[in-house]
Amino acid sequence: MDASQDALSLGAIEVPGRLQLDRLALPRGALIGLVGPNGSGKSTLLQVAAGLLPPGPGGAVQWDGEPLASVPMLDRGRRAAWVPQEALFEFGFSVRSVVAQGRFAHGDDGAGVDEAVAQFDLVALSHRPVNELSGGERHRVLLARALATGAPLQLWDEPLAALDPRHGLEVLMLARKLSQAGGTVVFSLHDLRVAHCLDFVAVLHERKLRAAGAPETVLTPELLREVFGVKSRSGETLILELP
């Protein structure tokens, strides 16, 4: 590992029609939000970061300062986990067996699987076929699979969108715990109030990076107005917490 404290850095990314990004470095051990209007390139950024989309000619992705291109395929499965926005299953694998797929790159079947199943409140569902679950339940299965990989870099595409308030909060708390334990969790979201509570925020606008940094310096009223077209003010609001 080199001296860089960046868990993930992207340089000169060019995905035609979807994302153009000069440079973005995300700190290790942080809970990081990716915000931006629909179609601003959040999903594309996460897929490039996960090595699922080519970064374009001259583009570079680094994990812990190491160029992704030099990381063997199997190692990637141990070092980063990606969760898609849509959870679609054609075949009726059981919940537990899908979570256990997270261990593919480790070559073992069990380690951490039961814990991941429990973390996402899936114990009661663990023998059900995944193609019979609701959208939110399917999402929790994919998050549990990502957790089971034990990967220090977690890339989640809108993990909160399909979840009910309680499970949403639990996922946030878990992400917080992962980042406190030294992992890096990067996820896209639409709820700017949640974004305000994170360690680091990157704002995408019209398929370009608009700003990145601590939320209180980045999510200014001017930026919110320009990027999202909303007026913002602080004040009394409904606050939800786990009991």
Add this chain to the structure above:
Amino acid sequence: MSDQPNPRQAAALALAIAALCLLLVVSLMVGEARLTPAQVVSGLLRQEEFASVVVWQLRLPRLIVGGLVGAALAAAGVVMQAYFRNSLASPGLLGVSSGGTAGAVVAIAIGATASSLWILPLASIAGASLATLAVIGLARRGASTERLLLAGVALNALLGAMTTYVLSAYERNTQILFWLLGGIEDRTWEHVAMASPIVVVGALLWPLGRPLDLLALGPREAQSLGVDVRVLRRKLLVASTLLSALATAVAGTVGFVGLIVPHLLRLAIGPEHKRLVPVSLVAGATFVIGCDIAGRLAGDLRLGIVTSLIGGPFFLWMLRKTL
């Protein structure tokens, strides 16, 4: 439901193997000249001249070809379904079998098959490969059921027309029926040899169970978990094309095996490929041998007719559930 082999799965496998053993014996007994089990044994041991000829010259090659064809088509179906993430994908419906048939027929028509035993399967592989590439181009991976089936309809129509034209133009009309509705009567040890690589390809699929599971739930997800998806997909395409083509080269177009067998197996033993792949080889063989016996008992119905009579309604039932 399907993490550890449970009693139900063990029972299903035992049942399939028992059924296969039973059918192996029955298959040697049934036909124009009926043999008793005792005659079958003495025939196998070459103790009785007549039974020996019937068993070794007629029924054993037919039995082995049937088993290999069934194993190949069922395994090809399993692989294609994981590749396209669609349980309706299969060699027959997607036109890959028709491609193999067209290739074989062209080779026969131009007289190329006389020179070597291996020209026919090679021509079949060439045809099936073209059809596979066409399906991928038309339907793309993970395509919707509609798109996939429409691509198959188009290819089946095109390749079927080609086969019919070639056969009628080259005055081998009697063979049209064989190639458009496959069968395994009059198969010889030569055909067994032609189909034998199926065993090798089937064995190569064996270790791919886990990666197949991951691919079946999404290629990008699989890649993020550490599967080299590009390499895996290439292997799967080659395997499914070879299996479909070799089966077609010795038996013509035998439909629906790759659709029915994997579907029923998923219901019985679950979708995990580390079990599905090996069991589909056994169950596919069992199914085709059983259909062949049923055809013989029903007054020499061709294998392709029997599988279509079973498979057609089955397919419509599946389609109703899917769409």
